[in-house]
Amino acid sequence: MESSEIITRARTEGERPPGWVVLPLSRNSVLVGVLGWFTGVVLGLGLFGIMAYSVIPHNYQYGIIAALITTLFLGFLLFVGLGSLWAMIVDTRRLLQADKYLIVITPDEFxxxxxxKIIHVPLMYVRHVTARGAPPPDRSTSSPENRPNPNARENVLSLFGGRAFTSSGMGWRMKRMRTPTSLAFVDSRSEHEVIVVDDKSHGDPFMIAALLKQYAASAQSIA
Structure with missing residues (x-):
């Protein structure tokens, strides 16, 4: 099936064949990202401007060490501000053109x-589906974060500061912060890596990975 036909049928709910997985762009998720990047722009460029006004040219008159440290701090703040600005522009563009962002998994094709830009790969060529990052938390009572009998210290902390301030809650948050989530696979025709998602704008990457693995395994077993 041609790419244009897949896109047309995916966007028309009444024409979607059974078994198709259609994942449009989540506007709410992207909007939250835009607001986060805007905060980064304000903090990065704002602090850069304040610091630059305060330390230039004075800090550059006290030797190379002071000048080097000042330059590093200014460079870091400028990097944060400009990087956040670029990311905000990219996400804003995605938000304005949300109807042009779509993921479709059919029984035969991705x-x-x-x-x-359109990436179209028959599932028989999909290999090594890999989701990177921290999976969704285990909400079962057997997991440390959800055990029914937390210790006394955690009970006191959760009473006054909420569960996020307990050791288990803070450990889970730090783990999530250290591991940005992405999903990719290898197109065996060219051995090139195909990035499926690098955020949650189309849904949970681990859920998408599970579906893609299932559909690819089914297509390859039939082939």
């Missing part, structure tokens, strides 16, 4: 539309 398709991703990203603006004018």
């Amino acid at each position: 398709l991703k539309q990203e603006g004018e």
Whole structure:
């Protein structure tokens, strides 16, 4: 099936064949990202401007060490501000063109539309589906974070500061912060890596990975 036909049928709910997985762009998720990047722009460039006004040219008159440290701090703040600005522009563009961002998994094919770019890979060539990052937390009572009998210290902390301030809650948050989530696979025709998602704008990457593995395994077993 041609890419254009898949996209057309995926966007028309009444024409979607059974078994198709259609994942449009989540506007709410992208909007939250834009607001986060805006905060980074304000903090990064704002602090850069304040610091630059305060230390230039004075800090550069006290030797190379003071000048080097000042330059490093200014460079870091400028990097944060400009990097956040670029990411905000990219996400804003995605938000304005949300109808041009789509992931479709059919029983035979994978398709991703990203603006004018379209990636179309038959599932028989999908290999090594890999989700990187921290999976969704285990909410079962057997997990340390959800055990029914936390110790007395955690009970006191959770009473006054909420569960996020307990050791288990803080450990889970730090783990999530250290491990940005992405999903990719290898197209065996070219051995090139195909990035499926690098955020949660189309849903949980681990859920998408499970579906993609299931559909790919089914297509390859039939082939």
